[in-house]
Amino acid sequence: MPEASLCEKCGVREAFYIKRDSGEKLCKKCLYRSIERNIIRSLSRYSGLRREEKILYVDTFIPNIWDVSLLKIIIKISSNYKNQIYLLTFPWKQHFYKDLMDSIFQIIIDPVNYIMLCSEGFNDYISFITCFTKIRYLIGVEKALDMNIKKILIPCTRNDVFLKNIFSFIYSAKEMISETYPQRVFDEIIISNPIYNLVTEDLIALSLTDVKDDLVLEKSLQQFFSSIDHRIKEFLSKFLNDEIIREMYTLGLSSREFMFSHPNLMSKYYSRYKRCRICSAPIDNEKHLCRYCLTLHSSFEKISKIFR
Numbered sequence: 001m002p003e004a005s006l007c008e009k010c011g012v013r014e015a016f017y018i019k020r021d022s023g024e025k026l027c028k029k030c031l032y033r034s035i036e037r038n039i040i041r042s043l044s045r046y047s048g049l050r051r052e053e054k055i056l057y058v059d060t061f062i063p064n065i066w067d068v069s070l071l072k073i074i075i076k077i078s079s080n081y082k083n084q085i086y087l088l089t090f091p092w093k094q095h096f097y098k099d100l101m102d103s104i105f106q107i108i109i110d111p112v113n114y115i116m117l118c119s120e121g122f123n124d125y126i127s128f129i130t131c132f133t134k135i136r137y138l139i140g141v142e143k144a145l146d147m148n149i150k151k152i153l154i155p156c157t158r159n160d161v162f163l164k165n166i167f168s169f170i171y172s173a174k175e176m177i178s179e180t181y182p183q184r185v186f187d188e189i190i191i192s193n194p195i196y197n198l199v200t201e202d203l204i205a206l207s208l209t210d211v212k213d214d215l216v217l218e219k220s221l222q223q224f225f226s227s228i229d230h231r232i233k234e235f236l237s238k239f240l241n242d243e244i245i246r247e248m249y250t251l252g253l254s255s256r257e258f259m260f261s262h263p264n265l266m267s268k269y270y271s272r273y274k275r276c277r278i279c280s281a282p283i284d285n286e287k288h289l290c291r292y293c294l295t296l297h298s299s300f301e302k303i304s305k306i307f308r
């Protein structure tokens with residue numbers, strides 16, 4: 001970018017980033033505002049959030065450079081509506097958020113036992129990954145039932161939505177598709193994705209406007225990779241190295257139209273199926289639950305009570 005390039009939104013401050021979807025050159029402040037507006041739109045469209053309601057925000061298993069910056073925006077938005085945020089995170093990520101402790105309640109859950117249930121019950125690669133992805137949803141729903149919280153946010157960038165869609169399509173893992181929906185409902189709880197319309201690159205740029213967190217992040221990443229269970233590490237490296245997925249992923253990243261239009265195609269494709277009563281995955285049995293929820297739900301006390 002030429003040195004004197006100005007922000008195309010405000011025309012005042014220096015531009016530092018070209019936004020991926022619009023091609024606009026933005027300054028830090030205008031990038032922040034554009035991401036904030038994008039999240040507000042998704043929240044009002046998908047979350048059904050009301051004033052002063054509690055929110056359960058379910059973290060990703062894997063650390064992202066934008067984790068803290070994104071949560072800060074969500075905290076800011078929700079404080080305008082007096083919503084209290086409960087952050088459900090995992091032992092290897094808890095110290096990420098130590099600067100935000102005044103504005104959130106942190107709940108730490110070790111998911112390793114649940115993930116191991118997947119490796120016992122689903123020992124082929126495709127099923128294991130699908131099961132692994134369900135675990136985050138189930139942990140969130142279980143905690144929300146436990147705490148009587150009606151709104152869950154499970155952030156998943158548009159790139160990851162795309163990746164899961166492609167995975168589901170290539171490997172006929174139809175249960176994966178529900179993990180990409182912007183909104184789901186279970187027993188009066190609305191589960192939604194606040195970053196359904198945001199791409200990873202914009203969030204990375206956002207985190208660069210927040211440089212103070214970089215040192216914390218670097219330390220956290222090191223701790224994460226040295227402490228994590230070797231079985232999960234093995235699984236992660238396998239997932240990220242899969243050739244077909246990587247190629248399709250790259251294709252999606254190079255075509256914005258493809259990345260943003262595929263969910264409509266996929267929902268048409270799956271519209272003839274019934275839905276799992278817990279996770280909303282398409283099913284073709286008469287048991288009302290997908291094969292993952294069927295296997296896993298008995299390990300979640302509150303969820304399984306609903307089916308007793």
Ligand SMILES: [Zn+2]
Nearest residue numbers: 007010027030
């Ligand atoms: Zn600007």
Ligand SMILES: [Zn+2]
Nearest residue numbers: 276279290293
């Ligand atoms: Zn299910």
